[in-house]
Amino acid sequence: MRTKLSVVALSVVAAFALSACGQKEEPKPVATPATPIGKPEVVVKLGHVAPMTGPQAHLGKDNENGARLAIEELNAKGMEIGGAKVKFELLAEDDAADPKQGAIVAQKLVDAKVNGVIGHLNSGTTIPASKLYADAGIPQISGSATNPKYTQQGFATAFRVMANDVQQGKVLGEFAVKQGIKTVAIVDDRTAYGQGLADEFKKAAEASGLKVVATEYTNDKATDFKAILTKIKSTKAELVFFGGMDAQGGPMAKQMKELGIKAKFLGGDGVCTPEFMKLGGEASEGNFCSLPGMPLEKLAKGPEFRDKFTKKFNAEIQLYAPYVYDAVMVMADSMKRADSVEPAKFLPAIGQTRYDGVTALIEFDSVGDLKGGAISIYQYKSGKLEYVETLGGSAVDSAKAEVKEAVAEVKEAAQAVAGAATAVGKEVAAEAKDVAKSAAEAGKDAVKAGAEAVKNAAEATKAAVEKK
Numbered sequence: 001m002r003t004k005l006s007v008v009a010l011s012v013v014a015a016f017a018l019s020a021c022g023q024k025e026e027p028k029p030v031a032t033p034a035t036p037i038g039k040p041e042v043v044v045k046l047g048h049v050a051p052m053t054g055p056q057a058h059l060g061k062d063n064e065n066g067a068r069l070a071i072e073e074l075n076a077k078g079m080e081i082g083g084a085k086v087k088f089e090l091l092a093e094d095d096a097a098d099p100k101q102g103a104i105v106a107q108k109l110v111d112a113k114v115n116g117v118i119g120h121l122n123s124g125t126t127i128p129a130s131k132l133y134a135d136a137g138i139p140q141i142s143g144s145a146t147n148p149k150y151t152q153q154g155f156a157t158a159f160r161v162m163a164n165d166v167q168q169g170k171v172l173g174e175f176a177v178k179q180g181i182k183t184v185a186i187v188d189d190r191t192a193y194g195q196g197l198a199d200e201f202k203k204a205a206e207a208s209g210l211k212v213v214a215t216e217y218t219n220d221k222a223t224d225f226k227a228i229l230t231k232i233k234s235t236k237a238e239l240v241f242f243g244g245m246d247a248q249g250g251p252m253a254k255q256m257k258e259l260g261i262k263a264k265f266l267g268g269d270g271v272c273t274p275e276f277m278k279l280g281g282e283a284s285e286g287n288f289c290s291l292p293g294m295p296l297e298k299l300a301k302g303p304e305f306r307d308k309f310t311k312k313f314n315a316e317i318q319l320y321a322p323y324v325y326d327a328v329m330v331m332a333d334s335m336k337r338a339d340s341v342e343p344a345k346f347l348p349a350i351g352q353t354r355y356d357g358v359t360a361l362i363e364f365d366s367v368g369d370l371k372g373g374a375i376s377i378y379q380y381k382s383g384k385l386e387y388v389e390t391l392g393g394s395a396v397d398s399a400k401a402e403v404k405e406a407v408a409e410v411k412e413a414a415q416a417v418a419g420a421a422t423a424v425g426k427e428v429a430a431e432a433k434d435v436a437k438s439a440a441e442a443g444k445d446a447v448k449a450g451a452e453a454v455k456n457a458a459e460a461t462k463a464a465v466e467k468k
Contacts, residue, residue, distance in 0.1 A: 042084045044341045045091055046071070046331065047109035048324075049102065049119035049129070052094035055221070055247035056121070058275055058318055063121050063144065064092055065313050066321030070328035072312075079332065082340050088332070095125045097191075097220065106132045114138060115341050116331045118324060123147030123192035130158050139347045141331055143323030146269070146292065147196040151368040159350055161326050161362055163292035163373025163392070165193075168268055169200025171375040171391045172241070172290055176266060177208040179288075181239045185214035185232040185263070187225075187252070188243035194220070197268045198243030205241075213237050220245060225252045226259065233261050245270040250279025257283035264288065273319050277380055284380040288388070291376050293359045295387050296322065301358045326357035 048067045050060035071088045079086045091114060093105035102125030109117060110132055117133055117140040120126040126145035133140045134155035141159045142150065148164050176184060184205055188198035202212060213235040216228040229252070232240060240256065240263045242249050249271035256265060265287040267276075272289035280287075296302030296317075305322055309315075333355050338346035355362045363371045377388040 039080070040084045042081070042086055042341060044086055044088050044335070045112065045114045046088060046328065047091045047093065047112070047114040047117040047119070049093045049095050049105055049109070049117065049125070050121040051097040052092075054096050056097050056245055059245070059273070059320065060094070060097075060121055062315075062318035062321045063119070063324045064090075065309065065315070066143070066324035067092075067118050067328050069309060069312060069321075070325045070332075074328070074332050079336065081335050086335075086341065095120055095122075095129075097122050097125060099124050099128050102126070102129045103132065105129075109133075110136045110138065115335075115343055116140070118143065118327045118331065120145060121320065123150060123196060126150055127153075127192055130155055133157050137343050137347070139331065139334075139343055139350055141327040141350070143325075143327040144269075144320040145193070147192045148200075149192070149196070155368075156351075157347065159330075159364055159368040161330065161357070161359065161370055162320075162323050163375055164369055165197045165200045165268075167373050167392060168290055168292060168375050169197055169202075170204040171377075172201050172266065172268065173204025173206075173208050173210070174391075175288070175290075175377055176205060176210060176239055176241070179239075179264070181210060181264070183211050183213045183235070183237045184239040184241055185216065185235060185237035186212060186241045186243070187216045187218060187228060187232075189218050189220045189222075189245070189248055191220050191244070193270065194243035194245070196243070197270075198241065201241055201243065201268075218244070218248060220248060222248060223251050225255050229255055229259055229261060232263070233259055237263050239264050239266055242267045242271065246273045246276035246279065250276045250284070253280040253283040253287060269319065272378055272385065274316060274385075275318065277383055277385075280380075285382075287380050289378050289380070289385075291319075291378065292373055293323070294374050294376055294390050296358075298387075298390075299358065299360075305358045322358045326355075326359050326362060329357060330355050330362055 046067070048064055050063040051057055052060045052064070067090055071090050074088050091109060091112060093108065095102035095105050102120055106129035117138055119142055120129055121144045123145040126142050127147065127150050130140060130150060130153065134157045137157065139157050139159070141161060143161055145160060146162065146165045146168065148166050151158050151160060151164070186198050186202055188194040206212060214232050214237060216231065218225060218228065225248075240261070242252060242265065244267070249267050253265045256263065267289045269289070269291050272291045276289070277284040296306050302322075305325065306317060309317055309321060330350065330353055334349040334353060335341050335346045337352075338349040340346050351364055351368070353362055353364055360370065360374070365371050372392065374390050374392045376390040378385040379388055380386075
């Protein structure tokens with residue numbers, strides 16, 4: 001029995017062996033190294049709206065450039081939100097400063113499902129567009145719309161990063177009184193911005209004791225103002241206040257001069273531009289305007305922003321670019337703090353903003369207005385805007401400006417001391433050189449005299465020896 005089993009076992013082993021010899025062994029699969037999975041990328045679309053055509057196109061381009069500079073810097077930083085890399089894209093639209101066109105492009109941005117909107121530039125286009133954004137739940141931050149109605153509609157989506165017309169009109173009215181003005185004529189362009197600013201100025205002026213002797217109206221497309229200015233001339237008003245933009249303000253100031261009107265011209269931020277001076281020519285000289293916020297040169301980040309902007313766009317800042325830049329940065333900062341790019345999730349974070357921007361320490365009140373908005377007064381002098389004074393603003397911004405000025409003064413003093421020390425050092429060095437030269441010359445004379453003395457002594461000795 002055992003023998004049979006052994007034979008069978010050997011046969012089975014032999015069969016397996018022969019089978020194995022006739023087959024190729026399949027190579028074992030080599031493990032492929034795992035490819036690291038990169039972080040996902042999410043595109044954040046920000047809409048921007050301003051007049052890119054028409055008489056205000058230069059201001060619209062200025063706003064858009066401010067937004068583009070911010071977008072470029074954000075993308076260069078490589079932000080991560082919600083575990084994904086964020087790429088910001090700007091969807092720029094032209095509303096031509098027309099309320100109807102503003103509503104059309106606003107709907108276009110809503111349909112494009114933008115994450116947020118920066119703009120619009122004009123109050124007249126911002127206000128009707130804000131309803132569409134609010135209905136869609138899209139956050140909106142304007143860097144230039146100043147009419148109070150924009151944030152007083154009760155929309156949780158509406159914010160602005162500059163002072164409104166109530167703040168600006170009050171300061172302008174009080175400033176006129178400080179200039180000794182007693183009678184004023186008011187002209188506005190019937191836009192939401194121009195009329196709103198003029199109304200607030202009138203309230204403040206009358207409350208301060210000024211007498212309004214004329215109220216006239218024009219529009220934001222007009223260029224001939226001689227009819228209304230002739231009426232104003234007959235009132236002998238000491239000041240003409242204009243609520244409107246530079247495209248009308250410049251020619252108005254020029255025509256005032258042509259008609260022999262002696263009154264001073266005063267306007268708000270819409271005319272506080274290089275373009276106003278270009279259009280007004282010599283008639284701009286000596287007149288005044290205001291701008292929300294503090295001068296860039298007095299702000300910690302102002303000079304750096306101006307340099308970056310000028311270098312990138314080869315153009316000077318017209319008006320609102322720094323505010324639009326800040327508006328974009330506030331939107332991005334809110335997304336970062338909320339860790340989400342979804343409008344519904346980062347919208348609450350906008351209201352909780354405390355952002356140290358170029359233009360101010362940005363915080364919003366309960367309706368979305370900038371807290372403690374400052375207003376600065378400027379005067380047109382020799383083709384430039386010369387800073388006069390700042391009224392209002394937060395204590396923090398004022399303190400920062402004062403510190404900046406103090407640092408600048410210390411640097412200037414240090415440079416003066418260094419210069420004086422260098423000058424003294426040069427004088428001392430020169431004197432030392434002269435002393436050394438004199439000493440060297442004296443030394444030469446002494447050596448020469450010594451040599452003569454030795455020579456004379458030798459000769460005397462020789463004579464004495466010979467005598468002996």
